[in-house]
Amino acid sequence: MDQLIAVCIDGVIYSSWLFTSAIGLTLIYGVMKILNITHGSFYALGAYMAASVTGALLARGMEPMLSYVVLLASAAAVALIVAPLLERGLLRFMYTKDEVVIMLITYACFLMLEDAIKLIWGVDPYFVAEPYGLLDSFEIGSLTYPNYNLILIGIAVASGLGLVYVLNKTRVGRLLLTVIHDPEISRAMGINVDRFYLVTFSFGAFLASMAGAFTAPTLSVVPAMGVDIIVLSFAVVVIGGLGSLQGAAVGAVIVGLVRSISIHFAPELELFVIYFVMALVLAVRPRGLFSVAEARKI
Amino acid sequence: MKTRLLTLVASLSLAWTAATSHADENAPIKVGVVTFLSGPAAGPFGVPARNAAEITAELLNAGKAPAPYAQKGFGGAPLQLVLVDEAGSTTTQVTEFRNLVQRANVDVVIGYISSGNCLAIAPVAEELKKLTVFFDCGTPRIFEDGSYKYVFRTSPHATMDSVGAALYAKDVKPNAKKFSGINQNYAWGQDSWSDFEGSMKQLIPAAQVGTSQMPKLFAGQYGAEISALLASGSDIVHTSFWDGDLEAFILQAGPRGLFKKSTVILTTGETAMYKLAAQIPDGVIIGARGPFGVFAPNNELNKWFSSNFTDRYNVPPNYAAYQMTQSFLGVKTAWEKAQAANGGKRPTPEQVIAAFEGITYESPGGKVQMSLGKGHQAVMETAYGMTKKVGGKMTVEKVKRYPAEAVNPPEGIKSADWIKNGFKK
Numbered sequence: 001m002d003q004l005i006a007v008c009i010d011g012v013i014y015s016s017w018l019f020t021s022a023i024g025l026t027l028i029y030g031v032m033k034i035l036n037i038t039h040g041s042f043y044a045l046g047a048y049m050a051a052s053v054t055g056a057l058l059a060r061g062m063e064p065m066l067s068y069v070v071l072l073a074s075a076a077a078v079a080l081i082v083a084p085l086l087e088r089g090l091l092r093f094m095y096t097k098d099e100v101v102i103m104l105i106t107y108a109c110f111l112m113l114e115d116a117i118k119l120i121w122g123v124d125p126y127f128v129a130e131p132y133g134l135l136d137s138f139e140i141g142s143l144t145y146p147n148y149n150l151i152l153i154g155i156a157v158a159s160g161l162g163l164v165y166v167l168n169k170t171r172v173g174r175l176l177l178t179v180i181h182d183p184e185i186s187r188a189m190g191i192n193v194d195r196f197y198l199v200t201f202s203f204g205a206f207l208a209s210m211a212g213a214f215t216a217p218t219l220s221v222v223p224a225m226g227v228d229i230i231v232l233s234f235a236v237v238v239i240g241g242l243g244s245l246q247g248a249a250v251g252a253v254i255v256g257l258v259r260s261i262s263i264h265f266a267p268e269l270e271l272f273v274i275y276f277v278m279a280l281v282l283a284v285r286p287r288g289l290f291s292v293a294e295a296r297k298i
Numbered sequence: 299m300k301t302r303l304l305t306l307v308a309s310l311s312l313a314w315t316a317a318t319s320h321a322d323e324n325a326p327i328k329v330g331v332v333t334f335l336s337g338p339a340a341g342p343f344g345v346p347a348r349n350a351a352e353i354t355a356e357l358l359n360a361g362k363a364p365a366p367y368a369q370k371g372f373g374g375a376p377l378q379l380v381l382v383d384e385a386g387s388t389t390t391q392v393t394e395f396r397n398l399v400q401r402a403n404v405d406v407v408i409g410y411i412s413s414g415n416c417l418a419i420a421p422v423a424e425e426l427k428k429l430t431v432f433f434d435c436g437t438p439r440i441f442e443d444g445s446y447k448y449v450f451r452t453s454p455h456a457t458m459d460s461v462g463a464a465l466y467a468k469d470v471k472p473n474a475k476k477f478s479g480i481n482q483n484y485a486w487g488q489d490s491w492s493d494f495e496g497s498m499k500q501l502i503p504a505a506q507v508g509t510s511q512m513p514k515l516f517a518g519q520y521g522a523e524i525s526a527l528l529a530s531g532s533d534i535v536h537t538s539f540w541d542g543d544l545e546a547f548i549l550q551a552g553p554r555g556l557f558k559k560s561t562v563i564l565t566t567g568e569t570a571m572y573k574l575a576a577q578i579p580d581g582v583i584i585g586a587r588g589p590f591g592v593f594a595p596n597n598e599l600n601k602w603f604s605s606n607f608t609d610r611y612n613v614p615p616n617y618a619a620y621q622m623t624q625s626f627l628g629v630k631t632a633w634e635k636a637q638a639a640n641g642g643k644r645p646t647p648e649q650v651i652a653a654f655e656g657i658t659y660e661s662p663g664g665k666v667q668m669s670l671g672k673g674h675q676a677v678m679e680t681a682y683g684m685t686k687k688v689g690g691k692m693t694v695e696k697v698k699r700y701p702a703e704a705v706n707p708p709e710g711i712k713s714a715d716w717i718k719n720g721f722k723k
Binding site for chain 2: 002003006007009010011013014017118123124125127129132133137141142143144145146148149215217218219220222223224225228259260263264267268270271
């Protein structure tokens with residue numbers, strides 16, 4: 001019984017982390033039709049910024065509980081500085097190009113940002129372990145979980161529900177849905193589509209860097225850490241359906257639970273199981289579980 | 299007149315030949331150095347190894363090494379390093395290796411941390427007939443499943459680490475009932491766990507396997523794996539994690555209480571013991587893949603290497619740095635032996651190889667014997683110890699040393715068979 005509970009808790013924690021990491025990717029794709037490979041760079045930048053700034057402030061005697069605020073502020077700083085530069089400075093000139101071309105451009109940016117990270121932070125690992133162990137822990141059976149995991153779950157739930165609320169219950173959200181449905185008509189009706197693109201890209205980047213910032217206390221922040229997250233996030237949004245928030249949530253839960261079951265009962269299958277599920281879903285629903293049928297424009 | 303002119307031309311030719319011959323003897327020896335300069339393995343492994351290569355070459359070129367390495371460079375010829383990043387796929391590494399040999403025209407290649415890369419490079423080195431020395435990678439399969447003329451490995455292979463870890467586990471937990479492992483899912487991790495599991499079955503037959511976790515390399519998130527290890531109720535947990543994976547595992551396992559509930563063996567833990575001193579509690583078993591770093595002997599070579607490295611880089615050398623310097627000293631020993639046998643002239647690669655096979659030499663880590671793999675694979679003694687903080691500073695206590703013959707299979711017998719047969723010779 002303890003093991004079944006552990007499977008569920010581990011699955012939920014991993015799903016939360018995955019969802020927070022993937023939601024920005026699906027948001028940007030849903031609004032802008034950009035499969036944003038720099039998502040991995042924002043994740044890594046968030047982690048580096050959080051680890052270096054939080055570490056420096058803690059070393060100068062900052063109250064440890066404030067480190068959570070610093071993690072969040074670091075993610076916001078990355079999104080506010082780098083995302084507008086990238087969107088206004090490069091991507092906005094590419095919106096008329098094919099989706100594949102834009103994806104390749106973001107891939108090129110990803111490679112450049114990887115080198116920029118090495119230029120700024122070097123190749124030595126960064127650590128900021130304090131926030132992970134600061135909040136005590138809870139026990140279930142023989143297992144101990146740091147309460148920090150509850151923050152990760154909270155961030156995932158707040159991000160998901162917050163986005164659903166904004167999209168469906170606010171004026172800005174309804175305008176954004178209009179932009180998603182048809183940017184040209186939206187522009188003709190006086191909606192500032194460029195501003196929506198800028199804000200969406202920056203917010204998507206913020207979600208990625210926030211995932212990185214809050215993951216930083218649990219690992220060593222090292223070069224190339226943004227590579228794997230892109231692959232995993234892509235698996236999640238593909239399972240759920242590109243551009244679908246509900247899809248990303250369900251995709252993250254499926255991947256998290258399946259991986260957790262595998263680790264507890266058949267660890268030798270762990271490598272294979274996530275991509276097996278992805279292949280299975282795509283075989284049945286090639287556009288993902290929550291893909292919406294699109295009307296063909298003539 | 300004609301005779302005098304001919305004599306002059308002949309004299310000039312002889313003088314030119316002698317001069318160029320002398321110049322050739324002292325022409326720089328190009329050494330390709332391959333190690334991780336980017337990616338998760340750069341900080342804890344690749345960069346210390348590169349630093350070791352640079353300072354060792356510099357000290358050897360200046361003739362500032364103690365005996366028997368006092369002669370400048372290799373046999374008097376200065377060393378010139380060509381650095382290559384090991385990050386990227388094995389395909390990339392094979393291409394980079396070909397570039398080193400065919401474009402950069404290096405005389406010898408010293409490198410490779412990843413076992414996957416070593417397995418891919420060995421046959422290519424053989425094909426290109428280039429003397430190649432692996433300095434760190436651990437899989438025993440290189441010389442147990444293959445036979446190479448041009449390839450050497452101057453560090454002991456993973457069997458030594460795993461058998462040593464099992465011997466230490468038996469010493470500190472002789473009544474262990476259950477043991478588990480978490481290792482990376484590729485050659486190094488699989489071989490390490492296989493040897494450790496086999497050794498434990500021989501040394502503590504009553505102990506059962508709880509769980510064997512094999513996450514992928516650089517996975518980073520180990521929450522569920524740690525739950526499985528905790529749930530297994532194991533007395534001993536073995537991991538051969540290295541690089542950022544080792545650090546992430548320590549950061550995540552500590553707050554989960556794994557170090558308190560089980561005796562954890564970190565076979566490569568020496569690389570993280572100072573950086574993560576606050577996160578590693580007392581009583582964790584630490585290894586350094588041989589008698590390196592905190593386990594290194596108190597000899598002149600170690601004092602020379604350790605003090606020069608620490609003065610230059612402000613951190614003590616870790617085992618990756620020791621292994622790199624050990625490789626340089628191995629090639630130097632073989633090169634100078636071959637040169638002496640060649641009447642003081644620069645030796646051919648084949649002469650260096652003949653001199654290298656089966657030699658015994660001293661390094662900052664102690665005695666290195668090239669006694670396995672037909673003289674191409676090194677063995678050494680190894681050591682394990684337990685972490686103990688003294689005055690807030692990380693140290694090791696209860697250090698146990700195991701002689702080379704106790705932790706390495708004899709020549710001609712595969713590691714798995716040697717372990718399976720109860721370590722019989």
